[in-house]
Amino acid sequence: MTTFREVRLKSRPEGVPVADNFEVASVDLPPPGPGEVQVRNHYMSVDPYMRGRMYDRPSYVPPFQIGEALQGGAVGEVITSNDPGFQVGDTVQSMFGWREAFNAPASTIQKLDTHGLPIQAFLGVAGMPGMTAYAGLLRVAALKEGDVVFVSAAAGAVGSVVCQIAKIKGHTVIGSAGGAEKVAFLKEIGVDHVIDYKATPDLKAALREAAPKGIDVYFENVGGEHLEAAIDSARPFARFALCGMISQYNETGEPKGPSNIIMAVGKSLKLEGFIVSNHYDMLPAFLKDMSDWIGSGKLKWKETVDEGVESAPGAFIKLFKGENMGKMLVKLS
Amino acid sequence: MTTFREVRLKSRPEGVPVADNFEVASVDLPPPGPGEVQVRNHYMSVDPYMRGRMYDRPSYVPPFQIGEALQGGAVGEVITSNDPGFQVGDTVQSMFGWREAFNAPASTIQKLDTHGLPIQAFLGVAGMPGMTAYAGLLRVAALKEGDVVFVSAAAGAVGSVVCQIAKIKGHTVIGSAGGAEKVAFLKEIGVDHVIDYKATPDLKAALREAAPKGIDVYFENVGGEHLEAAIDSARPFARFALCGMISQYNETGEPKGPSNIIMAVGKSLKLEGFIVSNHYDMLPAFLKDMSDWIGSGKLKWKETVDEGVESAPGAFIKLFKGENMGKMLVKLS
Numbered sequence: 001m002t003t004f005r006e007v008r009l010k011s012r013p014e015g016v017p018v019a020d021n022f023e024v025a026s027v028d029l030p031p032p033g034p035g036e037v038q039v040r041n042h043y044m045s046v047d048p049y050m051r052g053r054m055y056d057r058p059s060y061v062p063p064f065q066i067g068e069a070l071q072g073g074a075v076g077e078v079i080t081s082n083d084p085g086f087q088v089g090d091t092v093q094s095m096f097g098w099r100e101a102f103n104a105p106a107s108t109i110q111k112l113d114t115h116g117l118p119i120q121a122f123l124g125v126a127g128m129p130g131m132t133a134y135a136g137l138l139r140v141a142a143l144k145e146g147d148v149v150f151v152s153a154a155a156g157a158v159g160s161v162v163c164q165i166a167k168i169k170g171h172t173v174i175g176s177a178g179g180a181e182k183v184a185f186l187k188e189i190g191v192d193h194v195i196d197y198k199a200t201p202d203l204k205a206a207l208r209e210a211a212p213k214g215i216d217v218y219f220e221n222v223g224g225e226h227l228e229a230a231i232d233s234a235r236p237f238a239r240f241a242l243c244g245m246i247s248q249y250n251e252t253g254e255p256k257g258p259s260n261i262i263m264a265v266g267k268s269l270k271l272e273g274f275i276v277s278n279h280y281d282m283l284p285a286f287l288k289d290m291s292d293w294i295g296s297g298k299l300k301w302k303e304t305v306d307e308g309v310e311s312a313p314g315a316f317i318k319l320f321k322g323e324n325m326g327k328m329l330v331k332l333s
Numbered sequence: 334m335t336t337f338r339e340v341r342l343k344s345r346p347e348g349v350p351v352a353d354n355f356e357v358a359s360v361d362l363p364p365p366g367p368g369e370v371q372v373r374n375h376y377m378s379v380d381p382y383m384r385g386r387m388y389d390r391p392s393y394v395p396p397f398q399i400g401e402a403l404q405g406g407a408v409g410e411v412i413t414s415n416d417p418g419f420q421v422g423d424t425v426q427s428m429f430g431w432r433e434a435f436n437a438p439a440s441t442i443q444k445l446d447t448h449g450l451p452i453q454a455f456l457g458v459a460g461m462p463g464m465t466a467y468a469g470l471l472r473v474a475a476l477k478e479g480d481v482v483f484v485s486a487a488a489g490a491v492g493s494v495v496c497q498i499a500k501i502k503g504h505t506v507i508g509s510a511g512g513a514e515k516v517a518f519l520k521e522i523g524v525d526h527v528i529d530y531k532a533t534p535d536l537k538a539a540l541r542e543a544a545p546k547g548i549d550v551y552f553e554n555v556g557g558e559h560l561e562a563a564i565d566s567a568r569p570f571a572r573f574a575l576c577g578m579i580s581q582y583n584e585t586g587e588p589k590g591p592s593n594i595i596m597a598v599g600k601s602l603k604l605e606g607f608i609v610s611n612h613y614d615m616l617p618a619f620l621k622d623m624s625d626w627i628g629s630g631k632l633k634w635k636e637t638v639d640e641g642v643e644s645a646p647g648a649f650i651k652l653f654k655g656e657n658m659g660k661m662l663v664k665l666s
Contacts, residue, residue, distance in 0.1 A: 052599065059599050060569070060599050060600075223594070223595060227594070228590075236393070242597050242598050243598065244598055245594070245595045245598065248595050249595075254592045255592050255593075255594075255595065256590065256592065257561075257589065257590025257591040257592045257593070257594050258590040258591070258594060259587045259588050259589065259590045260588075260590070261556070261560070261578070261588075261590050261591060261594075262556060262578045262581050262582075262588065263606075264575050264604065264605075264606035265575050265576065265577055265578065265606040265607070265608070266385065266392050266393050266606070266608065267393070267606060268605075268606050268607050268608060268611060269605070269606050270603065270604070270605045270606075271597065271603070271604040271605070272597075272601075272602070272603040272604070272605075273596075273597035273598040273599070273600060273601050273602050273603075274598070274601050275598070275599065275601060278601060
């Protein structure tokens, strides 16, 4: 029996999550049962979509339960195996994040071939966020030659990959992010026009200036004024991949919808929401492209890493304050 | 030289158009010049989209000009021809509505084969509004087997055709309209669940009740609360054909956007605006299907007809008060 810590949902957040919505608990892990393995997590992921699971309502993933450990992507190493398919030392990924270690049936975890990348890349650029960027831009928004691309939360784990894929494919890219450090990162990765939305009194005007002929693709991560500005600047037949709307996740009143949605009619706009789990048929193509792009130095990424499972709630809360640069991670061991 | 009357835009409406935004003028029409024909209009159309052309702003059609005759669909008869392609008595359609008669180059008008239908049907069910319904439902919303269909402004020129095409193809249809007469019409044409939105305090709740398992297609003519209710009741992968948003055309303040647009992400919704002029490649299929459906009595329509060119502004204004049933027309001769 070994003792590990995990983070549980103590209460459902109202508005922006606070530390007191979470609690750290110690768990005695018995040896894994037959067909099970015991895994020590090295890194866990915090992602904006997890906020949705903190509401008690039906959605595409079930809500987190009060008093239970949270879930999310994690990468780690098998420390005890009671299944012939896994050996001690195997690198694995799972959805058993928010805990230092866990026992689980072998069928619920996956061996990870890192192709020489650091393992935590599989929680970011080479994992779910990267795949979200890839599927959203190439399939949902159906990127095509000549498109001008606008990306919100452009310095985030998803947005920064969207920007770079679009640049690799030769497009003009406009990215929005908040603060000088993120602006500098976006310029470094080749974004053509960077809008610091925190320093911009009129986002619509800023986008019009950055894209005087309009935009053809909008990769939506933020919602609110960003969505309105994108509709305003959209060229006819523009496609919007609606990936998330982080500005609205903690809204306690009625969120503000895009007041200019009527423009979608006259401009024949297509606004399409998506969740990455419906696009995993693209995984082989994604891994091949990513491997090429990373290997040739065309695709870079940033990480913000906090340490210790007890820091996970704080790391999660940072997402909504825009305090992360690139992928927000928690290093567990 | 013969004198005819036409309706001109006197001033740009602010909010709901009023009679004083229009003026009736008499025009002396000379005989048609070489290559021209003179046409007496029998019917002219008023359509909601014309409101957009009364704003002075760029759009998919240029704005109407102050002091000039308005434009729109019309059907009539050649009364003098100075072009070998047309003979006196030919039935023609044109975009030279809002006037009793006009001279125009032969290339700008089309001969009309009525296939035994009343000529004014080509301003409604067999014309642009019918084609809008057909393209929007079958191509933009990509109607497929088993879809539950929700239609707003369901008793209107477009909506009533959408409802009937969906019924002909075997779908469950929910229609929203205002007032007992429209409700009765929708029941008469086989709509499964009719929501009288004027008598409904909570549109979301009414739609949830009418479609307990949700909707797969929304044909959007209204905007505002209707759009929010449709998003609320949408099943995963629902498709919204955004045809118009009549509730917003006269908005003088900031229109209210759909506050629940975030749901488009989790439910993978597709909201797509369209204008019928991009879908005229479907015209032959449309005319064939319409001819079959009308001929076999499967598709019915209603008209609201005002008389005299001087009544055109009032007929147009009725559209925004919901005072028309089916296609709103003005009979000119």
